[in-house]
Amino acid sequence: MNVATLTIQEIREGLIAKKFSAEELCQQALAFAEAENPKTNAYLHFSPERALHAAKSVDAKLAAGEELGALAGVPVAVKDVIVTKNLKTTCASKMLENFIPPYDATAVERLEAQGGIIIGKANCDEFAMGSSNENSAFGPVRNPVALDRVPGGSSGGSAAVVAQGTATVSLGSDTGGSIRQPASFCGVVGITPTYGRVSRYGLVAFASSLDHIGPFARNVEDAATLLEVMAGRDERDATSAFAPVTGYKEAMAQGAKGMKIGLPKEYFEGLASETGDIIHKAVDELKKLGCEIVDISLPHTDYAIGTYYIICTAEASSNLARYDGARYTYRSPNSESLEAMYRNSRGEGFGAECKRRIMLGTYVLSAGYYDAYYKKAQQVRNLITQDFLKAYEQVDAIVAPVSPFPAFKLGEKTDDPLEMYLSDIYTITGSLAGIPCMSVPAGNTSAGLPVGLQILTKHFDEAGMLRLARAFEQARS
């Protein structure tokens, strides 16, 4: 067995045929991940005890002739902004360097209940703020495809471990593109489900009206399996959706013939690059599969970046107020007074990007500016969402690029925060509308850098999105 390439189905078959035990697989996966990690810094820490304990219980189930869970024996990495009971969860921040959560996130609980084996926690941008994974307090992640390049962000570690083969699947979080963009940069599948589709209980909050948990995998089917396990109503997250989770497998077997696909003109203007060529080729492929291609317009696209960076920073400044030096592990040694404790613990504990966003968010919410910024942004968010709803009266799915360019070099864009923000343009719109969107590998540039195709469907139509993604993946293989 090659632990780096196994699929969920192959693991299941291997366990049932007794080619290997879950414990053997777990030990190999851990050894491989620990040996490979110095190349990429994609894992922040490993959880061998928890993993081996879970693997043994899969073996015990198998020996007792019990039904195996959907993720039996599957090595999983979890982004370090998702809490794991008794297992350090740092948010890649000095602020939470020693934070040991007293409970599990619902997504974690559900994947472990289905036999998933958590082997470690994945590196990311600090508090999930960033587009390159260079904002981690514990060092950047390197892209396994090209080690001098970034893996994307903020879920850079989660994408890198799947690309590298040091986990079969992983969990990431997405607020404005933090799953799709690293998936595109690393050449793997990444899904941002509908807002509310997966419970955020236990996801450390960044921007609550935008935060999602979603899966990474090396193929569409594995990503769909992990999504299906995590999705569904959770009493502990009032924003989690009631809609039934069904039909993914059937949809993926259906083929794309007859689907109406929208191409938003705003996403293709000015995309004259190798990325553009790859996306245009992908569209040709969809035509060959029997899709009907329709030109559409999402007229408020140009306003998305401004809208997003008001809403996400406002919500972040509020969510990050809880890190006060009193409750969560880090307190400044310079805490003579209560005020000094607050100010210095936050000043020392947060990195530059977190501070930038707290500052911007505090400013746009401050007296006299609330209507001009926050309320205005919420109104424009409504317009951006209406654009999508109108488009879906005409088409079943929308396809678009994920990022204007492939993975860039480490350090290349760190000096200009606005430029980094502007590169999120293609992913931010879907996040604001709360619709399901994903990145599926579409090809490589001449330099061998992966480029993902983004697929977006209407609220709760994960099945339609997976149907198109699976058909496209099959056509390419």
Add this chain to the structure above:
Amino acid sequence: MKLTEEQVRYVADLANLSLTPDEITHFSEELSEILTHVDKLGELDTSNVQPMAQVLFDVEDTATMRQDIPGETLPVEVALANAPLSGAGHFKVPLVIEK
């Protein structure tokens, strides 16, 4: 929109965030640049548009209500385990009121 260093210091005060002089200079430039981009939203007339505070939800507003019955909570010592300083079942902070 230009943010002066004085405004940056004021906002940092509101956010309870200590910044170095270097950070204040940087943030003044960077936040000004970002806010200038954000000013673009002013082009749109939104006087008749509802603010969207929440993504469309698939059920009635009341569907998430539950019976008001206390559930399990974390024991005090577990809740305090991550505090930098605690004692007698409380978070400990620097002296607030003089004796």
